Amino acid sequence: EAQVTQNPRYLITVTGKKLTVTCSQNMNHEYMSWYRQDPGLGLRQIYYSMNVEVTDKGDVPEGYKVSRKEKRNFPLILESPSPNQTSLYFCASNSSPGLAENLQETQYFGPGTRLLVL
Amino acid sequence: RKEVEQDPGPFNVPEGATVAFNCTYSNSASQSFFWYRQDCRKEPKLLMSVYSSGNEDGRFTAQLNRASQYISLLIRDSKLSDSATYLCVVNRRSGGYQKVTFGTGTKLQVIP
Numbered sequence: 001e002a003q004v005t006q007n008p009r010y011l012i013t014v015t016g017k018k019l020t021v022t023c024s025q026n027m028n029h030e031y032m033s034w035y036r037q038d039p040g041l042g043l044r045q046i047y048y049s050m051n052v053e054v055t056d057k058g059d060v061p062e063g064y065k066v067s068r069k070e071k072r073n074f075p076l077i078l079e080s081p082s083p084n085q086t087s088l089y090f091c092a093s094n095s096s097p098g099l100a101e102n103l104q105e106t107q108y109f110g111p112g113t114r115l116l117v118l
Numbered sequence: 119r120k121e122v123e124q125d126p127g128p129f130n131v132p133e134g135a136t137v138a139f140n141c142t143y144s145n146s147a148s149q150s151f152f153w154y155r156q157d158c159r160k161e162p163k164l165l166m167s168v169y170s171s172g173n174e175d176g177r178f179t180a181q182l183n184r185a186s187q188y189i190s191l192l193i194r195d196s197k198l199s200d201s202a203t204y205l206c207v208v209n210r211r212s213g214g215y216q217k218v219t220f221g222t223g224t225k226l227q228v229i230p
Contacts, residue, residue, distance in 0.1 A: 033218075040126075042222035043162070043205070090161055106152060107218070109161035 004110035021076045023091030032074040036087040081117045089113045124221035141206030142188045152207040
């Protein structure tokens with residue numbers, strides 16, 4: 001079954017304690033991205049990756065890091081979480097390498113990770 | 119001004135009603151458009167793409183008006199199961215790659 005998986009699904013942590021949210025897709029997609037969703041603000045892109053070892057900042061990258069060492073995995077790292085990073089996080093992928101010619105490509109989302117930073 | 123704007127709602131409609139949502143976008147370079155559906159606390163899922171000629175999928179009709187820079191979604195004969203948040207999504211080129219922008223969503227509640 002084609003899918004995007006995220007772990008953990010729920011996480012409660014404390015300020016400053018490093019954490020990693022994993023994301024994995026089994027569709028051999030090149031393009032992956034991370035979003036956060038907050039009430040009234042919608043989905044905002046944190047980071048994206050066009051391919052292995054190629055990543056770039058989205059709209060709200062501050063306080064986050066990512067890596068793309070393998071095609072299927074795209075972990076999101078919070079080195080020193082703060083309460084304003086409490087949010088619902090989604091990982092997404094699509095088959096397009098992000099090239100402009102493939103603007104009709106749609107995204108497949110993971111089930112989400114609900115993070116609470118105390 | 120936000121790049122993609124939607125009325126947040128909620129739209130409360132009775133079963134069987136017809137309801138329409140609009141979404142406006144500010145960047146005239148936007149090239150492809152989608153409606154996604156998101157159920158409470160779950161991931162967004164593609165509902166339909168939006169083409170210039172307009173397109174229909176069962177009870178759902180999507181329209182694009184490039185001159186006025188808006189897209190619309192019409193739902194006919196609303197069902198209880200249509201209750202969800204509907205997200206407008208706009209893609210455009212940015213430095214040779216795609217830039218995806220989501221609207222904040224319009225909440226629909228279909229009432230028995």
